[in-house]
Amino acid sequence: MNYKVLVTDQVSDSGLKQLYDHPGFIVDKQTGLEPHELKKVIKDYDALIVRSQTNVTEEILEAAERLRIVARAGVGVDNINVDAATKKGIIVINAPGANTIAATEHTLAMMLSLARQIPLAHQSTSGGKWERKAFKGVELYQKTLGIIGMGRIGTEVAKRAKGFQMSILGFDPYLTEDRAKKLGITKASLDDIAQNSDFITVHTPLTHNTKALVNKEYLQKVKEGVRIINCARGGIIDEAALIEAIKEGRVAGAALDVYEQEPPANPDLLESSKVIVTPHLGASTQEAQEKVAQEVSAEIIEIFEKQSVHHAVNLPQVSGHAQQRMKPYLQVGEQMAQLLIQLFKQAPERIEIEYCGDLLEEDTGLLTRTLIKGILSYHLSDSVNIINVLHLLKDQGLVYNVQKNAKRKGFSNYMELTLINGGESVNIGATVLNGYGPRIVTINGYRVDLKPEADLLYIKHHDLPGVIGQVGSILGNYHINIGTMQVGRTSIGGEAIMLLTLDKKANDEVIDTLLLLSGLQEAQMLNLESQYAMSDEVGQVNIYQ
Numbered sequence: 361m362n363y364k365v366l367v368t369d370q371v372s373d374s375g376l377k378q379l380y381d382h383p384g385f386i387v388d389k390q391t392g393l394e395p396h397e398l399k400k401v402i403k404d405y406d407a408l409i410v411r412s413q414t415n416v417t418e419e420i421l422e423a424a425e426r427l428r429i430v431a432r433a434g435v436g437v438d439n440i441n442v443d444a445a446t447k448k449g450i451i452v453i454n455a456p457g458a459n460t461i462a463a464t465e466h467t468l469a470m471m472l473s474l475a476r477q478i479p480l481a482h483q484s485t486s487g488g489k490w491e492r493k494a495f496k497g498v499e500l501y502q503k504t505l506g507i508i509g510m511g512r513i514g515t516e517v518a519k520r521a522k523g524f525q526m527s528i529l530g531f532d533p534y535l536t537e538d539r540a541k542k543l544g545i546t547k548a549s550l551d552d553i554a555q556n557s558d559f560i561t562v563h564t565p566l567t568h569n570t571k572a573l574v575n576k577e578y579l580q581k582v583k584e585g586v587r588i589i590n591c592a593r594g595g596i597i598d599e600a601a602l603i604e605a606i607k608e609g610r611v612a613g614a615a616l617d618v619y620e621q622e623p624p625a626n627p628d629l630l631e632s633s634k635v636i637v638t639p640h641l642g643a644s645t646q647e648a649q650e651k652v653a654q655e656v657s658a659e660i661i662e663i664f665e666k667q668s669v670h671h672a673v674n675l676p677q678v679s680g681h682a683q684q685r686m687k688p689y690l691q692v693g694e695q696m697a698q699l700l701i702q703l704f705k706q707a708p709e710r711i712e713i714e715y716c717g718d719l720l721e722e723d724t725g726l727l728t729r730t731l732i733k734g735i736l737s738y739h740l741s742d743s744v745n746i747i748n749v750l751h752l753l754k755d756q757g758l759v760y761n762v763q764k765n766a767k768r769k770g771f772s773n774y775m776e777l778t779l780i781n782g783g784e785s786v787n788i789g790a791t792v793l794n795g796y797g798p799r800i801v802t803i804n805g806y807r808v809d810l811k812p813e814a815d816l817l818y819i820k821h822h823d824l825p826g827v828i829g830q831v832g833s834i835l836g837n838y839h840i841n842i843g844t845m846q847v848g849r850t851s852i853g854g855e856a857i858m859l860l861t862l863d864k865k866a867n868d869e870v871i872d873t874l875l876l877l878s879g880l881q882e883a884q885m886l887n888l889e890s891q892y893a894m895s896d897e898v899g900q901v902n903i904y905q
């Protein structure tokens with residue numbers, strides 16, 4: 361089978377070479393498609409590669425019949441409706457880091473251009489003028505640079521600005537004192553940056569929180585004569601407020617690479633001698649373009665061939681290596697969830713998950729999704745995968761809660777799953793025994809030691825003499841061989857459960873015959889399947905199943 365990949369923006373062909381050359385992949389490049397054209401063609405493709413120009417809207421995703429991956433050959437995914445993709449079980453990946461240096465260097469180029477008015481000076485000189493007086497600039501040396509967003513690009517900008525001997529104030533919710541110290545910068549508040557910076561540069565993504573982060577109110581607090589740079593996303597700085605602040609003289613100039621609307625149309629912005637504009641060029645270097653295309657190409661191949669995901673925006677990291685380590689947990693997790701929902705028989709209102717012991721040190725994001733998927737797929741079947749599972753959970757009005765507990769509960773690792781609806785609840789606990797593999801060890805408080813198998817007979821009964829023997833005889837009469845048998849009871853003569861792994865499924869007639877036994881309250885075949893149990897190869901999580 362061939363995977364069909366559509367590229368709709370100017371993505372480097374040499375960077376895509378691996379994908380072009382890879383057997384089993386067909387790559388079509390169709391740039392400049394109108395939305396209605398993309399909507400028409402997208403149905404034939406398994407993967408879509410875009411930069412910032414293509415808008416991957418809900419409508420486009422709705423029209424995609426077999427799309428599995430939307431790949432952003434770059435960082436920002438604000439042109440992709442990630443929510444709609446997630447709901448449809450489509451992975452969104454990007455290439456973080458691959459264009460960091462390009463965007464960093466562009467930011468510094470903009471800062472220097474702004475300080476020395478290079479674009480205007482060039483225009484004047486190439487126009488035959490010699491206006492040395494008109495273009496007196498300012499130095500970066502010993503000035504203060506405020507950086508809003510100390511991620512990959514913000515950090516690289518800080519390192520280079522230090523080379524100009526600037527003092528740097530950094531604001532980022534994740535910036536610690538320790539990291540600031542190591543970088544030789546000062547951890548600051550947004551207000552500190554406003555009041556003290558000679559230059560301010562923004563390097564955050566565009567989110568609900570960062571939209572108009574630099575707005576009219578903020579610009580009223582800035583140090584007079586500040587110069588502002590935006591090589592991150594249009595909309596982080598309110599353009600109308602910026603123009604007003606420039607006109608009022610509070611802001612000496614701005615250098616913009618990105619705009620609220622691209623291409624920008626606002627003449628106040630485009631015609632101002634105090635504003636330098638470039639057409640979203642931050643990532644446009646030969647090196648960065650090759651790298652982003654190479655990274656997404658390699659990842660698309662890995663996802664389809666190895667089910668290994670490194671840079672998903674809507675999925676925890678699923679590297680082949682981590683999968684291999686987590687595989688027994690994923691296997692038993694999926695099976696315990698299936699077992700529990702079959703016992704509960706109704707949809708839960710709440711799902712409680714507890715991870716104990718060694719599991720505290722693992723990234724359990726994928727495991728949690730696997731557990732919930734095991735529960736939801738009982739009612740929703742094929743439509744659930746680990747990408748859309750949390751969305752579907754929310755759509756169903758269900759809530760889940762994960763607790764991590766240092767207690768080992770008698771095992772080196774242990775996980776427990778509880779389904780709750782009103783006053784009713786069921787729960788199940790499992791562990792992975794070193795050298796023996798996964799075991800289900802508790803069901804509704806009954807201690808068991810069950811190696812999960814595909815066909816399992818569950819019986820609830822009174823702990824009376826003879827019940828076990830009679831169950832064995834009935835199964836024998838129907839030529840059903842018992843592989844293993846587990847009995848758990850609360851007290852002698854009290855409630856008890858039996859779990860039998862069978863070589864052959866017990867059909868309805870067998871179940872009805874069993875239910876005629878006195879003391880037997882429930883008998884039910886449970887079907888446990890795990891995709892993780894199928895193969896020993898590394899990276900066999902089928903993220904789309």
Ligand SMILES: NC(=O)C1=CN([C@@H]2O[C@H](COP(=O)(O)OP(=O)(O)OC[C@H]3O[C@@H](n4cnc5c(N)ncnc54)[C@H](O)[C@@H]3O)[C@@H](O)[C@H]2O)C=CC1
Pocket residue numbers: 435436437456457459460463508509510511512513514531532533534563564565566569570591592593617618640641642643644
């Ligand atoms: N102009 C261009 O061509 C390019 C633009 N970009 C844009 O640059 C931005 C940053 O990229 P990276 O550094 O790679 O991302 P990153 O994810 O490494 O860093 C973003 C940082 O912003 C911080 N942040 C989030 N909300 C914040 C808030 N309210 N206040 C302060 N900080 C906040 C995050 O904690 C994070 O540290 C992205 O929007 C990206 O799309 C990236 C490459 C090229």
Ligand SMILES: O=C(O)C(=O)COP(=O)(O)O
Pocket residue numbers: 411412413433434435436437459640641642643644
């Ligand atoms: O990577 C990003 O976030 C960018 O903004 C780069 O955009 P581009 O790929 O050059 O259209």
